[in-house]
Amino acid sequence: MTRGPAAPDRPADVVLAGATKRVGATTVLAGVSLEVAHGEVVALVGPSGSGKSTILRLLNGLEAADGGRVEVLGVEAPRSDVPATARERHWLPLRRRIGFVFQAFPLYPHRTALGNLTLAPTTVLGRSEEEARARGLALLDRVGLMARADAWPRELSGGQRQRVAIARALAMDPEILLFDEPTSALDPETIGEVLEVMRDLVAEHARTILVVTHEVRFAREAADRVAFLDGGTVVEAGPARQVLDAPAHPRTRAFLQRLL
Ligand SMILES: Nc1ncnc2c1ncn2[C@@H]1O[C@H](COP(=O)(O)OP(=O)(O)O)[C@@H](O)[C@H]1O
Ligand SMILES: [Mg+2]
16 A cells, blocks of 8 residues: 655655765765655665665764755754764754664663663653653553563563564654664564564554665555665665566666565
8 A cells, every 4th residue: 555645735854865975985875865755654675785774874863964965854954064063963852753773773771671661751851750651551562562561671582672672762752763674683483573563653654754674575565665775876766566566777676686
């Protein structure tokens, strides 16, 4: 199913326009253009080294573009020539509106599953412990882990830990959720449970989601659009089924064939 943006009148939550990034002599991003509307779900697909993670990192200020334009939640991001302290000032208030789930983001090891969910809401958002716990429990329930609220991270499987990490991101009520290969580090038997949680999330269209994934079937079913990246640029982008089932570009075709 492909749906349009949830809020067509609202400006795009994410705008990349000719964004470039070099690290030393390496061109990491060679001019990336992509817009993601509020409530839209976009999968970033492409070979290793094509710049997918760097794009996500531009969107929460872990990296700054050297050229081109990056806009997140209606505000233009400072480029790399802006001093780091000024960039941090820009990103600090924005970051709490942007959730990030990494490939293998460690939970806080000395806090329980529920404790992982209450930390940021109490310290950053100033919610009461009671409120944060109630909401944390509801989120654990949502990812099927209510019964493990008091478990320590080491007592959880990889898939369970990643579900807690997703719930932890949701606890901040982010407007944008960024996922960087959320199932790549998992055992095959736990990938499904994480994808199921993500399917449930994207079906809501309540927030803007960018997900880097090699799970083509998931991307086809869950994403509104797919952007295929290669060599630091968007080679083709369009409705998920169009890009994945009938790719226009030979590089997309070659990549997808290798995955099958
Ligand atoms: N800080 C860095 N230092 C050196 N090379 C980097 C750095 N960040 C990214 N790169 C290089 O940029 C390219 C794209 O990286 P990345 O965005 O991680 O790609 P992907 O997520 O698609 O695998 C890779 O070739 C990587 O080695
Ligand atoms: Mg990556």
